[in-house]
Amino acid sequence: MDQQPAVATSGSPERLDQAHGGRVRAAAARYGVPFAEWLDLSTGINPHGYTVGEVPAAAWARLPELDDGLEVVAASYYGTSELMPVPGSQAAIQTLPQLRQGxxxxxxxxxxxxxxxxxxxxAGHEVLPLDADxxxxxxxxxxxxxxxNPNNPTGQRFSRDTLLAWHAELAARGGWLIVDEAFMDxxxxxxxxxxxxxxxLVVLRSLGKFxxxxxxxxxxVIAAAAMREGLAARLGPWTIAGPARWAAAQALADHAWQVRMRDTLKAAGQRLESLLNGYGLSPTGGTALFQWRQMDAPAVFQDRLGAQGILVRRFDAPASVRFGLPGSEAEWERLERALESL
Structure with missing residues (x-):
């Protein structure tokens, strides 16, 4: 791995230490591999995602309504009615800091x-980056x-007892604990x-990953009423499109699919870990949906896979890459051939 592969010089060869996974079109421009030929392992999104059926015409034609059943099935799924659907947890991530006074x-x-x-x-607050220890x-x-929790990209987990103790300490002086559980399902x-x-105490959940x-x-957003009301006032009405509300309700209500998928993803996560182990890339951490590996020269590693049309997520601090799950046997075989060639 002492040489980097040639990359496409036409267009704009963007850096791929991007803020988020995906951006396959940028990868296609950089490496000269056609968009349709990419295996995208950069996002941590379930490659066997929920299959949404035909959306009722009314979901397209009417303004979204709060009594359409989404809140009811979400309450059953999450085990509490103290929640508010939002247009992706990203909306809450961007809005919560605005609710904190001072x-x-x-x-x-x-x-x-x-x-x-x-x-x-x-939002004007002071951020203190912290190591877990x-x-x-x-x-x-x-x-x-x-x-x-579990952390993205390291896969590190914090126990309920630890988190609740930290929350109690913060809450005693009016503080907040915000736990993003995007990979908890x-x-x-x-x-x-x-x-x-x-x-x-605020818990964020997402339908994007599992x-x-x-x-x-x-x-x-799962939180006490005052927090939810503050968010709702800033986000405004009709934040989630009617078809998206309908699709989310179907997924959250399908208990049999959820049980099967948890087993499927646990097995796939173990398979990915074993595959990486076999090529000297033992993961530093991970979850059922991704594996994370610290390494020297992650840009070189990303480039070598990118030249073969396989996109992984690169991090510079710490130097590392994250692998999502292949979705088919052909994709598993393609990843293994690529690792074997490195």
Missing amino acids: AARVGILEPSYNEHAKAWRC AIAAAMPQLDVLVLV VTPDQSLADAATREG FGLAGARVGC
């Missing part, structure tokens, strides 16, 4: 999903603690959703 000191795990830190900084010692300094028993009625419905842009 300049707060906000502890955020690093590395983690970078939109959290960005949103708090943009430093959180407990930093707690007396913090007004807000934001964690992704495979292990719902570890969720804090049932505890999020406590003041100062359900594979990233394009629908649907998530849920």
Whole structure:
């Protein structure tokens, strides 16, 4: 791996240490591999996502209604009615910092999903990047603690007892604990959703990863009423399109699919871990939906796979790459051939 592959010189060969996964068109321009030929492993989205049936015509023709059943099935799925559907958890991530009065000191795990830190900084708050081992010692300094659990991209998990203890410490002085559970659906028993009625505790959930419905842009905020009301006032009415609400309700209500998919993804995550182990790429961490590997020269590694039309997510701090799941046997075989060639 001492040489980088040639890349396309036509167009704009964007850097692919991007803020998010995806952007296959940018990869196609960079590496000269046609868009349709890419295997995108960069997002952590379930490649076996929920199959949405034919959307009723009324969902397209009418303004979205709050009594369409989405809140009811979401309450059953998450185990609490103290929730509010939002247009993707990203909407809540960007809006929550605006609800915090005064300049707060906000502890955020690093590395983690970078939109959290960005949103708090943009709202004028002070962000303190924290290593997981430093959180407990930093707690007396913090007004807000934001964690992704399991963490993206490292896969690190925090126990319910630890999180609830941190929440109690923050709440005692009016602080908040925000837990982004975008990758929690495979292990719902570890969720804090049932505890999020406590003041100062906010849980974010998404239908983009486990359900594979990233394009629908649907998530849920689980929190006490005052927090939800503040968010609703800023987001305004009709935030989720009617067809997206309908699709989300179908997915959240399909218990049999959820059970089967948890087993499928656990097996696939183990398979990906074993595959990487076999080529000297033992994961540093991961979840059922992705595996993360720290390494020297991740840009070179990304380029070598990119030249073969396989896109992985690259991180520079710490130097690492993240692999999502292939979706078919042909894709698994393609990834293995690519790893064998490195």
